[in-house]
Amino acid sequence: MALQAAALAEADAPAESSAGPARLWLRLLRSPLTLSGVIIVLIFVVLAIIAPWISPYDPSAVSDTTLAGPSAAHWLGTTQNGQDVLSQMLYGARASMFVGIGAAVLTTVLSVVVGVTAGYVGGIGDEVLSLLANVFLVLPSLPLTIILAAYLPHSGSLGIILVITVTGWAWGARVLRAQTLSLRKRDFVEAARATGEPTWRIIVKDILPNQVAVIAASFLGTVTAAILTQASLAFLGLADVTQWSWGTILYWAQTGSALLTGAWWWFVPAGLAIAVLGTALSLVNFGIDEFINPRLRQAGIGTKKAQRGQVRAGRPRGRRHRTAPVPRPAPAPFTQDSTDVVLQVRDLRVEYVSEGGRTRAVSDVSFALRRGEVLGIAGESGSGKSTLAYAITRLHKPPAEIARGEIRYTAPDGRGVDVLAMDEAELREFRWEELSIVFQSAMHALNPVLRIGAQIEDVIVAHRPRMAAPERAARVLELLDIVGIPADRASSYPHELSGGMRQRAMIAIGLALDPEIIVMDEPTTALDVVIQRQIIEKIMELKDRLGFSVVFITHDLSLLIELSDTIAVMYGGKVVEMAPAEDFYRHPQHPYSQGLLGSFPTLGGPKRELTGIVGSPPDLRRLPSGCAFRTRCPHAFDACATKVPELLQVGEPGARGTLAACLLHSVPETTTNELATGETR
Numbered sequence: 001m002a003l004q005a006a007a008l009a010e011a012d013a014p015a016e017s018s019a020g021p022a023r024l025w026l027r028l029l030r031s032p033l034t035l036s037g038v039i040i041v042l043i044f045v046v047l048a049i050i051a052p053w054i055s056p057y058d059p060s061a062v063s064d065t066t067l068a069g070p071s072a073a074h075w076l077g078t079t080q081n082g083q084d085v086l087s088q089m090l091y092g093a094r095a096s097m098f099v100g101i102g103a104a105v106l107t108t109v110l111s112v113v114v115g116v117t118a119g120y121v122g123g124i125g126d127e128v129l130s131l132l133a134n135v136f137l138v139l140p141s142l143p144l145t146i147i148l149a150a151y152l153p154h155s156g157s158l159g160i161i162l163v164i165t166v167t168g169w170a171w172g173a174r175v176l177r178a179q180t181l182s183l184r185k186r187d188f189v190e191a192a193r194a195t196g197e198p199t200w201r202i203i204v205k206d207i208l209p210n211q212v213a214v215i216a217a218s219f220l221g222t223v224t225a226a227i228l229t230q231a232s233l234a235f236l237g238l239a240d241v242t243q244w245s246w247g248t249i250l251y252w253a254q255t256g257s258a259l260l261t262g263a264w265w266w267f268v269p270a271g272l273a274i275a276v277l278g279t280a281l282s283l284v285n286f287g288i289d290e291f292i293n294p295r296l297r298q299a300g301i302g303t304k305k306a307q308r309g310q311v312r313a314g315r316p317r318g319r320r321h322r323t324a325p326v327p328r329p330a331p332a333p334f335t336q337d338s339t340d341v342v343l344q345v346r347d348l349r350v351e352y353v354s355e356g357g358r359t360r361a362v363s364d365v366s367f368a369l370r371r372g373e374v375l376g377i378a379g380e381s382g383s384g385k386s387t388l389a390y391a392i393t394r395l396h397k398p399p400a401e402i403a404r405g406e407i408r409y410t411a412p413d414g415r416g417v418d419v420l421a422m423d424e425a426e427l428r429e430f431r432w433e434e435l436s437i438v439f440q441s442a443m444h445a446l447n448p449v450l451r452i453g454a455q456i457e458d459v460i461v462a463h464r465p466r467m468a469a470p471e472r473a474a475r476v477l478e479l480l481d482i483v484g485i486p487a488d489r490a491s492s493y494p495h496e497l498s499g500g501m502r503q504r505a506m507i508a509i510g511l512a513l514d515p516e517i518i519v520m521d522e523p524t525t526a527l528d529v530v531i532q533r534q535i536i537e538k539i540m541e542l543k544d545r546l547g548f549s550v551v552f553i554t555h556d557l558s559l560l561i562e563l564s565d566t567i568a569v570m571y572g573g574k575v576v577e578m579a580p581a582e583d584f585y586r587h588p589q590h591p592y593s594q595g596l597l598g599s600f601p602t603l604g605g606p607k608r609e610l611t612g613i614v615g616s617p618p619d620l621r622r623l624p625s626g627c628a629f630r631t632r633c634p635h636a637f638d639a640c641a642t643k644v645p646e647l648l649q650v651g652e653p654g655a656r657g658t659l660a661a662c663l664l665h666s667v668p669e670t671t672t673n674e675l676a677t678g679e680t681r
C-alpha cells in the first residue's frame with residue numbers, strides 16, 4: 001500500500017540530494033511522528049542485535065514452569081514446555097528483522113535495476129525486462145510463495161528471503177519503470193543530456209533522486225510485508241519452525257492451543273511486535289515522503305539557514321576567457337565583412353518523417369550569426385522556429401531529420417567546425433563549451449529535486465571533472481552573481497524561486513562554461529511583462545559584457561525588435577524576411593512581416609493600431625502552391641500561386657541589406673548563399 005501511495009505521488013517529489021547525510025537525518029527527525037517511528041525501529045534493531053546478551057534464558061531451554069503467565073522470573077510468561085517467551089521474542093526479533101531487511105534490500109535492488117534500466121534504455125531492452133516483470137506479476141504470489149516455501153523448508157531465513165524476493169520484485173520494477181519513462185522525457189533530463197552529462201550520472205543524479213519516495217516506500221513496505229510473510233509461512237509450518245522467529249512463536253502457540261487455553265502471553269507479544277514494527281515503519285515512510293518533497297515540507301526550513309547567511313556571497317572573480325566585451329558590430333549584418341561570423345547555417349532543411357511522408361518543418365534556411373550579435377527568429381506557432389533551434393544544437397530527435405544543409409561553427413581561434421559531422425563525444429564537448437541552450441520553460445527544464453547551486457555545479461562537473469570543489473563552488477556563486485541571483489539562493493529548490501529567478505538560473509546554467517553562442521528558445525514566454533523586461537535587460541547586459549552571440553526565438557516581435565541586431569521571420573518553415581532590426585521595424589518588406597508588426601503592440605515607443613493577419617498558419621503537410629503566404633496575403637497576385645519566391649535582397653529606401661522572399665519585390669542581386677557567408681555585394 002505504501003508503495004502504491006508513493007507511486008501515485010508526483011514524479012517530481014524532490015530529494016534532499018545536496019545536503020550532507022547528517023543534516024539530512026536531522027531535518028527528517030524534526031517531525032515527531034517520524035521521530036517516534038525511527039526510535040521504535042531502532043529499539044527493535046538494537047534488541048535484535050543484543051538478544052544473545054540480554055536474553056534471560058536460552059529460548060529453547062525447557063523448564064518445569066509450564067504455561068505460566070507473566071512474572072518477575074518470566075516477564076512474558078512461559079510456553080507449554082516451560083520455555084521463556086521473552087527470550088524467544090528477543091531471538092525471534094533477530095530472525096524476523098533479518099528476513100525483513102534482507103528481503104527488502106534484495107527486492108528493492110532488483111526492482112530499481114530492472115525498472116530504471118527498462119524505463120531509461122527503452123526499445124528492445126525495455127520490452128524484454130517488462131515482459132519478465134509482467135510474467136512475475138501475473139503469477140499468483142500467495143500460492144507461489146507457499147509452493148516455493150514448501151520446497152525450501154529447511155533453508156532457514158535465506159530461503160524465505162529468496163521466496164519473498166522472487167514473488168515481490170516485479171511490482172516495484174513496474175512502478176519504477178513507469179516513473180522512469182515519464183522522467184526521461186522531462187525537460188530537466190533533456191537539459192542534462194544536452195549539457196553532456198553521461199548516462200550513469202543522469203540516472204544517479206536526475207532519475208533516481210526523483211524516485212526516492214517510491215524506492216523508500218518500496219523498501220519499508222517490503223520490510224513489513226516480509227516480516228508478515230515470514231510469520232505467515234512459519235505459522236503455517238512452511239518455514240523452519242526450529243529457528244526462533246515471531247512467526248515460529250505463533251506457530252508453536254497455535255500448535256500448543258494457546259488461544260483455547262487462554263495463554264495470551266504466548267501469542268500476543270509476537271503479534272503486537274509485528275503490528276508495532278509495521279506501524280513504526282509506516283511512520284518513517286510518511287516522514288521520508290514528506291521530507292523528500294519540499295512542497296510538503298514546512299515552509300522555510302530549507303531557507304532559514306540560507307537566510308541566516310549560511311551561504312555567503314562570493315565576489316565575482318575576474319573572468320578567465322573574456323574580460324572585455326566584444327565590440328558590438330553595426331546593426332547591418334549584410335553590409336559588413338564576414339570574418340567575425342561565429343555560426344553559419346546554409347540551406348538547412350529539417351523534416352519530420354512519418355508513415356504518411358515527410359513534413360518539411362525547416363526549409364532551406366540560411367543565415368550567418370556574428371560574434372556578439374543577437375539573431376532574433378520570429379514567426380507564428382508552427383513556423384519551424386524550435387525545429388530550427390534544435391537542429392542547430394543537434395538536439396533534434398526522430399522523427400526529425402536534417403535532410404540537407406550545413407552548419408558551421410567558427411571558434412574564436414578561427415578553427416572551423418562542421419557541426420553536422422560531429423560524433424556524440426564531439427557534440428558533448430561542443431554543447432555548453434561552445435554553444436549552450438536556454439530552454440523554454442525553466443520550471444520544467446530545472447530538476448525539481450536539486451538545489452539551484454547543485455544544478456549549475458552539475459554542468460561544470462560534467463565538463464570540467466578535474467576542477468576542484470572550492471573552485472567550482474566559487475564559480476557557482478560567480479554565475480549567480482552574474483545573473484543577479486542572491487548567493488543564498490544557491491540552496492533553494494526551483495519551486496522556491498520566482499519565475500524570473502528560475503529563468504535567470506537557466507541563463508546561469510547556459511553561461512556556466514563561457515559559451516560563444518547561446519540559443520534561447522522562448523526564454524521569457526511564461527513571464528509577465530515586467531519580469532520579461534528585467535530578463536531581457538539582463539541578457540543584453542551580459543551579452544555586452546561577455547561577448548557571446550545569441551539566437552533568440554520568440555513569438556513576440558516587439559520584444560525581438562528591442563533585443564536583436566538582426567531579425568529573421570519564418571513562415572511555413574522558411575525564412576521570408578531577414579533584416580537589421582531597425583530596418584525591419586521601420587521598413588518591413590514582406591507582407592507577412594508587415595502583418596506581424598501590425599499584430600503586436602510595442603513594449604515602448606508610439607502607440608499604433610493593431611491590424612493582425614487574416615487566416616491561420618498553413619499546415620506544413622499541405623502548403624499552398626507558390627508562395628505559402630499567398631492565401632493570407634492582401635497583396636497576392638496571380639504569379640504568387642505558381643512561383644515560389646526566393647529570399648533576395650530588396651532595395652527599398654532606408655532598407656539596408658534587407659532580404660525578403662516576395663514576388664512584389666523586383667529581382668535582386670544578392671542571394672541566400674551570399675547571406676550564409678555574411679557577405680553581400
Ligand SMILES: Nc1ncnc2c1ncn2[C@@H]1O[C@H](COP(=O)(O)OP(=O)(O)OP(=O)(O)O)[C@@H](O)[C@H]1O
Pocket residue numbers: 352359361379380381382383384385386387388399400555620
Ligand atoms: N515530432 C513531430 N512530428 C511531426 N511534426 C512535427 C513534430 N514536431 C513539430 N512538428 C511540426 O513541425 C512544425 C514546426 O514546429 P515547431 O515546433 O518547430 O514550430 P515553432 O515555430 O517553434 O512553434 P511554437 O512557437 O509553437 O513552438 C509544426 O508544423 C509542427 O506541426
